Amino acid sequence: MTLVHKYGGSSVATTEKIQAIAQRLAQLRQQGHRLVVVCSAMGKTTNRLIALAKEVNPTPSKREMDALLSTGEIQTVSLMAMALQALGVDAISMTGFQSGFITNAVHSKAFIKEINTQRVEQYLQEGKVVVIAGFQGITEDGHITTLGRGGSDTTAVAIAAKLGCSCEIYADVDAVYTVDPRIYPPARALQKISYDEMMEMSALGAGVLETRCVELAKKYQVDLYLGRTLEEERKGTTVMSQPVFFEDMPVTGISIKEHCAIVTFRHMEYNAGTAASIFALIARNNLNLDMINQTILDGKVAFSFSCSDEQASELEAHLKEDPDASALVLDIRRDLTQLSLVGVGMATHTGVATQVFDTLARCGIPYYQITTSEISISFTIDPQNKEKAVQALAQAFHL
């Protein structure tokens, strides 16, 4: 069987940890599995490189930042290949360009356009363990790109999709939990979860997947498994198509996203051009929006969305330089916490929203922007109310 394994940065933080993983992989290889291994940069390498960059340039160009950061993963995979070879396992490391990851040219958040797996498949055919540097690719013009947050997970899922095999993502968490257990210790580990729920819960707990990555897994029906690196027993979470639906449990989990900002454009004229120009602006800045709201009040439009604090600051800086944006009135509220209740059961259970806001009201927790989807309810609160809100909601929905 062909398997894709992905190991996160804290799992490969030291050479001892790399050697321990190599031993596990050697066993799997001996059992006859064909293995593709995707690794992140060792421990805090990426942060260290970012700090160096900021020393020479407070606003480093994204192209150069991508070239710099891509080295972290290359170091891990060459070391992993060496560690495997030390155990007598035939292994070969591959950088983003060697493994055929062609991306668009949006540096720091590139999208995969195509994967030329010819070389990877050839090595697998030769019996090699193929160790691929995560998080990176190359444009058709030969520029190095990175895939953004959670990029190595995306690398792993994408190669699994292309090879038509399952993907196991290992990090320093046991599983996906109903609620982040650091905030709500009685939280339960989920044995199974659907792609859709997983997508909505993308920000839940540490080391859990980015939405984009789950989206990719769903699109190509890649069986995903999330577990703890070197776990003795298989205690992690399997992400799959089939919704895991319990009649009596409309909510599967609560996801928590911190350092959110709400950006609001106020007093805009009500015409089609206004919103279009804002979306164009957002596209130019490559922002990932969340919770988009538009309200019309007295014939004027208020348009708002949430994004990360960092992205809000980037947008603000760009707006100052953008002549098209000079007429816009902008409000940014920073450092909020976004909670999302997620569950496929919500679609058939009425009254979930009522119960959510009743619970918050009873605890005296004010909430700001609200959005809902078929299987989720999201809202932002002040960060100091986070634990109180999570505990009250987890109890209310028996998580």
Added chain:
Amino acid sequence: MTLVHKYGGSSVATTEKIQAIAQRLAQLRQQGHRLVVVCSAMGKTTNRLIALAKEVNPTPSKREMDALLSTGEIQTVSLMAMALQALGVDAISMTGFQSGFITNAVHSKAFIKEINTQRVEQYLQEGKVVVIAGFQGITEDGHITTLGRGGSDTTAVAIAAKLGCSCEIYADVDAVYTVDPRIYPPARALQKISYDEMMEMSALGAGVLETRCVELAKKYQVDLYLGRTLEEERKGTTVMSQPVFFEDMPVTGISIKEHCAIVTFRHMEYNAGTAASIFALIARNNLNLDMINQTILDGKVAFSFSCSDEQASELEAHLKEDPDASALVLDIRRDLTQLSLVGVGMATHTGVATQVFDTLARCGIPYYQITTSEISISFTIDPQNKEKAVQALAQAFHL
């Protein structure tokens, strides 16, 4: 004017040093020069990476080692490009494969087969400072290679040869000296030196060029300048075709190579096949030989050569596994020091050899293998006699 600048590892050891060099480059750019900058890995990065590799595998594969080590230079060049951009200079970093360095597949000591400078020239045309990762290339099959010791110098000279411009190599030494000033403080800095002399003196002093690199410069008539990073005045050494010949000075300088080994194959049958099989063995091991000697005694052949201690050990290990070599009797003398007196004047001055060995005899210094060329005399001595020998010879030849 187009200029190639190369900065060594200690010159780019910190972000402050990178910024200072960026400032110097910005001035040159402002004066209208088109600039290609080649950088080594920062400070001790390469040693740190080698240590990591040895932790996971005492004998790491050379392919993986090359992939690992190539990251050091990529980090420097992306930081250098960022530092230039911070000063408002348009700059772009390039890895080995991006800058079109195609090499053969001899990992850790690859030779450049071809440089596709199309992209580099395009960027220069656009007014960009092009910052190229030294020491690395890529095979036609897409494997990352490194060029071996002094590889970044080779990168710089090769790109200068291809662009038809001069090459300035900056390190933490002022110039090429007649003798290493750390061993013989009265040594003089040479303002000019010929390619041939420079080749013979390749190991002279710290930060001085590898033979291979000078050979390349000579072949393509690249004007080479060696100076101290950020020097205020131009006090370095220019390497050029025209021999620098003083009637009264047959010796230009003394070069010192440490940790040398002498490898001797003894008691071999005198036939053409024997020497051929040894050379085949040497080629298989990619050894760089020096001071080759063959002596015939009582119809038996003794064949010896010098190389580095490290290469001698590699050869010894390979010989044990080589069935063709089982009949050979091998002697290895390790940790010797090789001194070479170099000077184009030697060709026309008689008695230099006599004066050399008289001087050594007067000081009571025993010497082992001797070889001579048109412009040099080399011999090996015990390392503890190094300073005494260098001082006596430097005085004898007025260096």
